[in-house]
Amino acid sequence: MGKKFSLGRLAFIGTPYFxxxxxxxxxxxxxxxxxxxDLAVAQPPYVPNFDFSEGWNGLLLFFSQxxxxxxxxxxxxxxxxxxxxxxxxxxxxxxxxxxxxxxxIAYAMSKAPxxxxxxxxxxxxxxxxxxxxIRVYAWIGILKxxxxxxxxxxxxxxxxxxxxxxNTNIAVYIGIVYSYLPFMVLPLYASLERIDMSxxxxxxxxxxSALKAFWVVTLPLAVPGIIAGCFLVFIPAIGEFVIPxxxxxxxxxxxxxxxxxxxxxxxxxxxxxxxxxxxxxxxLIPILWFQKFQEKQMEAGT
Amino acid sequence: MTxxxxxxxxVSSEFSPWTDSNATPLIQFQNVTKRYxxxxxxxxxxxxxxxxxxxxxxGPSGCGKTTMMRLLxxxxxxxxxxILLGGxxxxxxxxxxxxVNMMFQSYALFPHMNVEQNIGFGLKQEGKSKAEIKDRVExxxxxxxxxxxxxxxxxxxxxxxxxxVALARSxxxxxxxxxxxxxxxxLDKKLREQTQFELMNLQEQLGMTFMIVTHDQEEAxxxxxxxxxxxxxxLVQVDTPAQIYEAPKSRYVxxxxxxxxxxxxxxxxxxxxxxxxxxxxxxxxxxxVNATTTEITEIKQxxxxxxxxxxxxxxxxxAEPEGDRNKxxxxxxxxGYVGNVSTYHVQIAEDVIVKAQRVNRNRLRNRQIxxxxxxxxxxxxxxxxxxxK
Ligand SMILES: Nc1ncnc2c1ncn2[C@@H]1O[C@H](COP(=O)(O)OP(=O)(O)OP(=O)(O)O)[C@@H](O)[C@H]1O
Ligand SMILES: [Mg+2]
Numbered sequence: 001m002g003k004k005f006s007l008g009r010l011a012f013i014g015t016p017y018f019x020x021x022x023x024x025x026x027x028x029x030x031x032x033x034x035x036x037x038d039l040a041v042a043q044p045p046y047v048p049n050f051d052f053s054e055g056w057n058g059l060l061l062f063f064s065q066x067x068x069x070x071x072x073x074x075x076x077x078x079x080x081x082x083x084x085x086x087x088x089x090x091x092x093x094x095x096x097x098x099x100x101x102x103x104x105i106a107y108a109m110s111k112a113p114x115x116x117x118x119x120x121x122x123x124x125x126x127x128x129x130x131x132x133x134i135r136v137y138a139w140i141g142i143l144k145x146x147x148x149x150x151x152x153x154x155x156x157x158x159x160x161x162x163x164x165x166x167n168t169n170i171a172v173y174i175g176i177v178y179s180y181l182p183f184m185v186l187p188l189y190a191s192l193e194r195i196d197m198s199x200x201x202x203x204x205x206x207x208x209s210a211l212k213a214f215w216v217v218t219l220p221l222a223v224p225g226i227i228a229g230c231f232l233v234f235i236p237a238i239g240e241f242v243i244p245x246x247x248x249x250x251x252x253x254x255x256x257x258x259x260x261x262x263x264x265x266x267x268x269x270x271x272x273x274x275x276x277x278x279x280x281x282x283x284l285i286p287i288l289w290f291q292k293f294q295e296k297q298m299e300a301g302t
Numbered sequence: 303m304t305x306x307x308x309x310x311x312x313v314s315s316e317f318s319p320w321t322d323s324n325a326t327p328l329i330q331f332q333n334v335t336k337r338y339x340x341x342x343x344x345x346x347x348x349x350x351x352x353x354x355x356x357x358x359x360x361g362p363s364g365c366g367k368t369t370m371m372r373l374l375x376x377x378x379x380x381x382x383x384x385i386l387l388g389g390x391x392x393x394x395x396x397x398x399x400x401x402v403n404m405m406f407q408s409y410a411l412f413p414h415m416n417v418e419q420n421i422g423f424g425l426k427q428e429g430k431s432k433a434e435i436k437d438r439v440e441x442x443x444x445x446x447x448x449x450x451x452x453x454x455x456x457x458x459x460x461x462x463x464x465x466x467v468a469l470a471r472s473x474x475x476x477x478x479x480x481x482x483x484x485x486x487x488x489l490d491k492k493l494r495e496q497t498q499f500e501l502m503n504l505q506e507q508l509g510m511t512f513m514i515v516t517h518d519q520e521e522a523x524x525x526x527x528x529x530x531x532x533x534x535x536x537l538v539q540v541d542t543p544a545q546i547y548e549a550p551k552s553r554y555v556x557x558x559x560x561x562x563x564x565x566x567x568x569x570x571x572x573x574x575x576x577x578x579x580x581x582x583x584x585x586x587x588x589x590x591v592n593a594t595t596t597e598i599t600e601i602k603q604x605x606x607x608x609x610x611x612x613x614x615x616x617x618x619x620x621a622e623p624e625g626d627r628n629k630x631x632x633x634x635x636x637x638g639y640v641g642n643v644s645t646y647h648v649q650i651a652e653d654v655i656v657k658a659q660r661v662n663r664n665r666l667r668n669r670q671i672x673x674x675x676x677x678x679x680x681x682x683x684x685x686x687x688x689x690x691k
Pocket of ligand 2: 369407
């Protein structure tokens with residue numbers, strides 16, 4: 001085992017970390033740095049900027065100008081924490097709704113004859129072939145007061161005047177649930193499809209009704225899929241910008257929208273970056289909790 | 303005993319409800335057919351199994367053993383016929399309402415539960431109290447010797463340990479009928495024999511009825527009250543282990559259980575002795591042989607038949623035996639040594655090799671017969687069975 005071996009090993013182990021570094025950590029540090037900077041009428045619109053020509057002194061000067069006043073500002077203005085809370089609420093509720101709608105779909109898919117499953121899977125992925133933006137815009141046509149939905153309900157006689165859905169939070173929920181449903185269904189299907197039928201039979205054999213067997217065997221074994229699906233919906237939903245912007249109303253408060261306004265309307269990059277960093281930290285909480293949960297599961301085994 | 307027609311059961315216990323015409327079977331398969339699409343897995347099969355039986359299913363892979371168990375457990379609906387349990391048609395009763403438990407060939411242990419939880423699962427569903435479950439689970443863990451592993455998940459167990467968990471889980475509810483699909487295959491010989499013994503004990507103590515699938519014929523012979531030999535979804539023969547071994551009704555059954563030689567012969571004369579035939583026949587090298595059948599068959603004078611001879615019933619000697627019948631001369635071409643016995647492969651004609659077994663009374667190096675020796679094979683006149691060709 002010479003040097004060659006350890007070099008190859010290093011490359012093998014190092015590559016993913018390298019990608020992580022350049023595609024995740026490095027951009028994050030740029031954002032983090034901007035969040036500690038001050039707004040300026042300049043190009044780029046913040047100071048300080050690191051100047052290589054100044055050498056050591058330049059570096060010291062650079063660091064002395066960084067501060068956390070953008071973060072303290074976030075706590076002073078109620079707009080921000082209201083946006084965070086409202087985003088959290090919308091993301092949580094739509095994740096729950098997606099789970100409730102996605103689970104039966106995934107379950108039915110896993111129970112469908114094997115030869116149809118690939119087709120069903122295709123159908124779930126099919127919407128991705130059209131632009132996300134177009135699909136969200138299409139909902140305007142469905143939800144607006146004179147849209148398809150209202151016309152259909154009027155025609156059926158269920159309502160006698162159009163429902164106001166567009167430009168409310170309800171439209172945002174509909175948009176998020178619709179857009180992220182595949183991200184819920186796919187991991188759920190993957191975990192349900194893996195469950196050995198003989199486990200259900202064993203449960204039935206030992207005295208469970210069909211419903212009870214689902215409850216004590218199928219559901220617990222689907223937990224990894226449920227968690228994965230919820231994360232895949234919750235994390236992008238909390239920072240969602242397009243859906244609240246297109247379907248939501250003026251009272252719809254979401255952090256993604258706030259961030260966008262900060263960035264493009266106010267051109268306040270440092271505050272926008274601080275908003276993004278806090279959002280990232282907020283998302284770390286459920287991820288860390290999930291890791292803990294997994295560890296616990298591993299420990300429970302031994 | 304001069305005739306093979308007699309029952310070979312004199313050694314085993316008195317338990318034989320299948321001979322009692324008044325006994326009511328616990329399980330009745332009545333013309334049961336199971337099809338998967340066009341494929342016939344169980345073909346118009348009728349069978350009675352009695353309470354307290356230890357019933358073994360034997361047959362090659364894919365012959366329908368597991369399917370029969372799945373029909374009994376209720377996981378599979380039958381295409382035609384009826385299955386009765388205690389006289390009641392159970393065809394439409396769901397699995398959780400049948401007094402039947404099954405040990406799965408694939409074990410089907412719940413991966414999210416530890417050993418204790420797996421074993422106690424059925425009791426919990428019954429609504430037994432915590433203390434009661436704990437006691438019973440402990441008892442079963444003792445039985446299958448998994449004391450150190452109670453908190454482990456199935457994935458952290460070896461194959462044999464998993465098998466034992468599956469066995470314990472299926473025993474937990476003390477069902478009326480227990481279906482064991484290859485229950486001991488992954489265990490080492492010692493543990494397997496011990497568990498076989500335990501199973502027989504349990505069955506006797508609890509008065510349960512067992513149905514077992516096994517590929518190990520020795521196991522079937524040891525534990526079973528009766529053995530059913532299956533082929534392509536049909537029962538070929540259902541009999542006691544001794545009958546199956548000593549009086550197989552077809553070449554298929556004789557060949558399936560134990561080692562056997564088939565030698566072609568032509569029938570010279572037939573005499574009827576009670577309910578069997580005694581046959582005198584000639585081999586292709588003009589040797590005269592005796593053979594018996596186990597029942598009155600359609601074999602006639604002039605027919606070609608198979609002479610079925612178990613290796614342990616053939617003696618190997620260097621000196622020519624007395625008499626002019628039931629003996630053959632040949633050359634030793636191979637010797638299979640398994641410790642207690644040796645199997646001699648003796649070539650008696652260009653394309654006929656006969657296996658004969660000898661208990662190794664002498665140590666290996668003192669063996670009198672060795673490769674390329676000319677030897678005589680001979681057997682008693684009731685040793686050979688005549689089977690239709
Ligand atoms: N769900 C099914 N669909 C189609 N064919 C099936 C199905 N289940 C079983 N079969 C077929 O029925 C036949 C009997 O299967 P079974 O599982 O009963 O065999 P077995 O006797 O238990 O074999 P082994 O000793 O290998 O376990 C096999 O040929 C199998 O391919
Ligand atoms: Mg099988």
